[in-house]
Amino acid sequence: xxxxxxxxxTDNDVTDHGLYLKRRTLMTGLAGVGLAGLAAGExxxxxxxxxxxxxxxxATPKEDITSYNNFYEFGVDKGDPAEKxxxxxxRPWTVRIDGACEAPRTVGIEDLIKANKLEERIYRxxxxxxxxxxxxxxxxxxxxxxxxxxxxxxxxFVAFETVMRPSEMPGQAWNTLDWPYREGLRLDEAMHPLxxxxxxxxxxxxxxxxxxxxxxxxxxKYGFKGIKSxxxxxxxxxxxxxxxxxxxxxxxxxxxxxxxxxxxxxxxxATERRIGEFRRRDTLPFNGYxxxxxxxYRGMDLKKNF
Ligand SMILES: Nc1nc2c(c(=O)[nH]1)N[C@H]1C(S)=C(S)[C@@H](COP(=O)(O)O)O[C@H]1N2
Ligand SMILES: [Mo]
Numbered sequence: 283x284x285x286x287x288x289x290x291x292t293d294n295d296v297t298d299h300g301l302y303l304k305r306r307t308l309m310t311g312l313a314g315v316g317l318a319g320l321a322a323g324e325x326x327x328x329x330x331x332x333x334x335x336x337x338x339x340x341a342t343p344k345e346d347i348t349s350y351n352n353f354y355e356f357g358v359d360k361g362d363p364a365e366k367x368x369x370x371x372x373r374p375w376t377v378r379i380d381g382a383c384e385a386p387r388t389v390g391i392e393d394l395i396k397a398n399k400l401e402e403r404i405y406r407x408x409x410x411x412x413x414x415x416x417x418x419x420x421x422x423x424x425x426x427x428x429x430x431x432x433x434x435x436x437x438x439f440v441a442f443e444t445v446m447r448p449s450e451m452p453g454q455a456w457n458t459l460d461w462p463y464r465e466g467l468r469l470d471e472a473m474h475p476l477x478x479x480x481x482x483x484x485x486x487x488x489x490x491x492x493x494x495x496x497x498x499x500x501x502x503k504y505g506f507k508g509i510k511s512x513x514x515x516x517x518x519x520x521x522x523x524x525x526x527x528x529x530x531x532x533x534x535x536x537x538x539x540x541x542x543x544x545x546x547x548x549x550x551x552a553t554e555r556r557i558g559e560f561r562r563r564d565t566l567p568f569n570g571y572x573x574x575x576x577x578x579y580r581g582m583d584l585k586k587n588f
Contacts, residue, residue: 329482331420334401335475337570341404342415344484346557351491352409353510354458355444355451362453363491370450372494372511381441381516384432391495395481398422402485403478403499408540408569410504414554419499420482425473433469433517440472441465441522442498443514459525465498465509466522466536470578476501476571479512502571504538535588539579540569544588 353363356370373391380386389397400420408414428440444463448454454461471477478499481488488494493510500507506526516522526534533547542552542565553562568575579587 329395329400329420329485329487331400331402331482331485334403336402336404336418337406337416339404339406339416341418341484342557347415347417347483348489348491350557352411352505353453353491353493355453355461355463355511356491357453358458364489366452367490370447370490370494370511372488372490375495375513377496377513377515379427379431379515379517381518382434382437383428383517384434386431391481394427394496398426398479400481405478405499405501406569407499407501407505407508408554408565410506410534410538410546410551412549412551412554413557414565415557418484419478419480420485421478421480421499423475424477424479424498425475427479427515428472428517431517436519437517438469439518439521440467440469441514441516441518442467442509442512443516444509445511445513460528463509463525464522464528465507465524466518467500467507468521468578469517471500474575474578476574502539502568502575504534504540506534507538537579537584537587539567539575539584539588540565541567541584541588543567544585 349364350360351363352360353367356363356366375391376388377391377394378386378388400422402418402420404416404418406414407417424440442465444461445451446454446462467477478501480493480497480499481495483489483492488497493508493512496512497510498508498512521536524534524536527536540551545551551565554565555562566572
């Protein structure tokens with residue numbers, strides 16, 4: 283697997299968060315600037331970003347990334363999010379960050395974008411259903427946001443919640459999931475430098491169907507961990523309840539690290555179909571990010587903790 287390494291993964295990350303990132307993976311000098319604007323007449327929400335840690339694999343076309351979606355708040359079919367999210371209003375928007383921290387706060391999306399250094403990160407995304415894409419996100423490390431609220435020693439997990447807006451999200455009228463959509467990470471997973479809060483896609487603000495205005499991206503986990511349209515992030519003591527795990531605990535574990543050796547009860551996870559390709563390809567442990575994240579799970583039985 284070819285991966286470019288950007289200077290954002292520094293020795294500070296290693297010492298600050300006790301992460302083991304191989305020194306040979308650190309490289310300097312890769313930087314670029316991208317500017318993206320909205321159509322004339324819309325509120326200014328320009329994203330300036332540098333290029334960060336990315337795969338060199340060919341990105342999936344934007345047309346596919348924005349038309350083949352899972353976002354059950356708008357319906358269960360792949361075309362529903364693009365077709366039925368037109369009434370959804372992702373701006374203005376605030377996110378509440380609270381729980382076991384010294385400085386809980388509520389922050390507006392534009393302030394969040396201004397206050398954080400944005401990067402383009404091109405990540406593979408592997409859906410638990412057996413398909414994958416390569417997606418150029420724009421965002422910032424979740425750890426920057428979490429650090430800003432000063433987690434206390436009680437914080438061991440992070441819980442995330444999607445907005446509840448049945449009037450704009452027709453799928454919330456159906457009991458497909460116990461709304462609002464919820465997800466969670468262990469604190470060290472949330473603080474990992476690869477864990478991203480995305481605010482953009484292909485250099486522009488996130489389209490509604492991809493989780494506007496703010497969604498989580500955890501590239502070594504199945505796509506459903508990447509909760510969309512987030513309104514609340516809470517530091518908590520105990521492992522939080524998550525939407526898919528609550529619905530079908532035997533099928534969707536809390537960890538949900540991509541693992542070709544652990545099949546879904548109803549299908550194999552050994553291979554995947556990259557959208558736009560014909561032949562299936564092998565699925566890689568941790569979606570190919572094991573070099574950077576496997577140490578988070580040292581000593582754990584990954585078949586039990588699926
Ligand atoms: N709130 C919310 N977040 C969600 C989902 C959802 O239905 N609701 N679907 C998940 C699933 S299963 C996947 S594969 C990804 C899809 O992200 P994409 O549509 O941007 O490719 O979003 C995840 N985040
Ligand atoms: Mo998914």
